[in-house]
Amino acid sequence: MILSYLVRLAVLSLASFFLVHAVLTVALNRLAPWLLRLAERRRPSSAARLLLAARLFPSIASILVVAGVCIPSYLWLEPEAAVEHVGVACLAAALLSAAIWAVSTGRGLRAIILSARYMRHCRKLGRETRLAGEKTRVIEGAGGLFALAGIFRPQLLISREVLRGLSCEELEAALRHERAHCTSRDNLKRLLLLLAPDVLPGDGLQSLERGWAKYTEWAADDRAVGGDPGRSVSLAAALVQVARLGVNTEASPLMTSLVADGRDLEARVDRLLGAAPGCESDRQGLPAFIPVSLFLAGTLAAASMAPATLQAAHRLLEHLIR
Amino acid sequence: MLAVEDKPAGLSSLGPLEIAVMELLWKHGESNVHQVAQRLERPLAYTTVMTTLDRLYKKGWLERRKWERAYHYSTRQSREAWEHQAAEDFVTGYLVRPHPAGELLISCLVDAVGQNEKLLDELEKKIRLKRKELDRRGKS
Numbered sequence: 001m002i003l004s005y006l007v008r009l010a011v012l013s014l015a016s017f018f019l020v021h022a023v024l025t026v027a028l029n030r031l032a033p034w035l036l037r038l039a040e041r042r043r044p045s046s047a048a049r050l051l052l053a054a055r056l057f058p059s060i061a062s063i064l065v066v067a068g069v070c071i072p073s074y075l076w077l078e079p080e081a082a083v084e085h086v087g088v089a090c091l092a093a094a095l096l097s098a099a100i101w102a103v104s105t106g107r108g109l110r111a112i113i114l115s116a117r118y119m120r121h122c123r124k125l126g127r128e129t130r131l132a133g134e135k136t137r138v139i140e141g142a143g144g145l146f147a148l149a150g151i152f153r154p155q156l157l158i159s160r161e162v163l164r165g166l167s168c169e170e171l172e173a174a175l176r177h178e179r180a181h182c183t184s185r186d187n188l189k190r191l192l193l194l195l196a197p198d199v200l201p202g203d204g205l206q207s208l209e210r211g212w213a214k215y216t217e218w219a220a221d222d223r224a225v226g227g228d229p230g231r232s233v234s235l236a237a238a239l240v241q242v243a244r245l246g247v248n249t250e251a252s253p254l255m256t257s258l259v260a261d262g263r264d265l266e267a268r269v270d271r272l273l274g275a276a277p278g279c280e281s282d283r284q285g286l287p288a289f290i291p292v293s294l295f296l297a298g299t300l301a302a303a304s305m306a307p308a309t310l311q312a313a314h315r316l317l318e319h320l321i322r
Numbered sequence: 323m324l325a326v327e328d329k330p331a332g333l334s335s336l337g338p339l340e341i342a343v344m345e346l347l348w349k350h351g352e353s354n355v356h357q358v359a360q361r362l363e364r365p366l367a368y369t370t371v372m373t374t375l376d377r378l379y380k381k382g383w384l385e386r387r388k389w390e391r392a393y394h395y396s397t398r399q400s401r402e403a404w405e406h407q408a409a410e411d412f413v414t415g416y417l418v419r420p421h422p423a424g425e426l427l428i429s430c431l432v433d434a435v436g437q438n439e440k441l442l443d444e445l446e447k448k449i450r451l452k453r454k455e456l457d458r459r460g461k462s
Contacts, residue, residue: 033351203400207351233452240445269445273452 005080009071011094012317016070017062018097019320022200024058029204036211044218045184051212052189053292055205059196064296069303073310074317087322100197108195111253112151118252119149122157131156132175138163144245146238146258148178151187157255165241173224173235174242174258180223181256186216190254214264216256221268236272239265336383339366339374344383344397344404352396 035054039047126137134156139145142159149157156178166174181187193212198205225231243259259265303309336344346361347353353361359371375395378384386393399407 033353037350203397204351206400229456233449233456236445236452237449240442240449244439244442266441266445269448273448 005078008078008084008086008321009074011086011090012074012321013066013070014095014097015090015093015320016317017066018093018100020065021058021062021097021100021197024061025198025200025205026202028054028058028208029200029202032204032207036207039211039215044215044222048212048215048219051208051215052193055193055208055212056196057292060292061296068297068301069309069313070317073313076310077314078317084321090321093320100199103199104195104197108191111191111194115149115151115252115254118255119155122149126157131158132172134175134179144242144259146174146178146242147255148181148187149252149255151191151254154182154187159245161245162242165245166238167234169230169234170238170241173231174238176224176226176231177220177235177238177258178256180220181216183223184216184219186220186256187254189216190256194253213260217260217264217268218271220256221272225272232272236269239269239272336378336381339370340378340383343371343374343378347384347395347397348401352394354392354394356392358395 031054035051039050042050122137122139125142126139128135128137130136136156136158138158138160140160142157142161144162145157145159146162147157148154156175163171189212193209221235225235239259243265342362343358346358350357350361355368355372355375358375359366359368362371375384375386375393379386379395383398384395385398386395388394397404
């Protein structure tokens with residue numbers, strides 16, 4: 001198929017993204033068990049950052065390679081007047097790339113829409129109040145709802161039943177837990193995970209996401225108790241109380257519930273009651289993927305300025321387009 | 323999910339050791355016999371673990387590849403797919419009987435929820451004990 005200069009650029013960019021992403025995803029699927037073992041040996045907050053960075057790495061690195069090497073080499077070395085035939089394999093890779101982007105963008109948009117709809121529903125049903133200085137929406141008849149919903153301005157949602165059932169200490173510990181999620185912008189990270197393509201077969205990426213979700217909860221527990229044994233017990237008691245009232249985590253995909261995963265409840269309570277979890281600072285370090293991405297971007301920027309790199313990339317693109 | 327013809331043998335055919343091995347492989351990913359034996363909570367002979375892995379492979383629950391003269395095993399299904407199939411097998415197995423009684427099915431579900439309540443009771447007990455311990459420490 002003969003395509004114009006700019007359409008060819010778009011097709012090549014998409015096809016290159018697909019290939020780089022596929023290679024990195026396959027590699028990450030193989031590395032996932034090792035990464036999970038590595039995460040087990042770190043503090044929960046650090047483990048969560050590691051797994052998030054690993055899960056997002058294929059998408060970020062692929063975008064950087066396409067934007068930093070493929071596009072500049074094409075613009076610099078491809079004669080604008082040249083008419084070139086685009087092969088079926090290249091077109092297929094570009095179409096697959098467009099499809100995986102459509103799927104992940106659709107997934108992200110769906111999550112945003114569902115989240116907005118759920119917040120509207122809660123605004124209609126709930127009554128706004130302030131709990132320990134936090135703007136909170138109290139909802140009648142919502143079972144064991146104790147969650148932080150929303151992305152940029154997350155709001156606490158608590159059911160009247162939970163509010164009645166928890167003692168002051170338990171409520172304070174639970175509020176500190178949700179505040180920790182708010183500080184580390186976990187709902188935004190959840191959205192990033194939904195937007196990151198994941199269509200190749202293999203359980204590796206999902207296991208990283210599950211690991212991230214678990215360590216995020218553990219890290220929020222640690223920040224909430226701050227090494228105080230009394231607060232640890234209060235938080236453990238709050239978790240059990242909320243679990244008893246029944247938890248609905250399906251209400252919104254961009255929501256962090258106090259009891260997010262029933263299967264992890266026993267492990268969390270045992271952790272809180274065992275050796276007091278370490279004191280985690282409230283201050284958030286830079287997420288690990290930011291320095292990694294900056295390093296990659298810098299390396300790519302340096303590489304893309306070297307004519308030899310661009311010529312090599314252009315030769316590869318010529319092979320790809322045939 | 324696996325295609326119907328690829329469907330492994332029924333879940334009810336799995337014993338406690340086989341389930342423990344499946345759990346380890348989901349948690350740690352691809353492993354050889356030695357690694358699985360080391361990670362098991364109770365110490366078991368190498369040959370016992372090898373036979374268990376081989377049996378799971380033959381039942382269709384595991385995949386294996388040879389690498390450096392040792393078999394490396396990995397699960398064929400994700401944990402979610404496995405749990406989905408467990409629920410599906412249970413309900414289908416029950417409903418294909420000549421006179422399926424909905425009440426019995428519901429009573430089983432209630433029992434299962436009861437187990438969850440039991441877990442919560444146990445956790446509450448642990449919390450009470452810990453509170454007492456902290457109180458004692460505070461007084462002394």
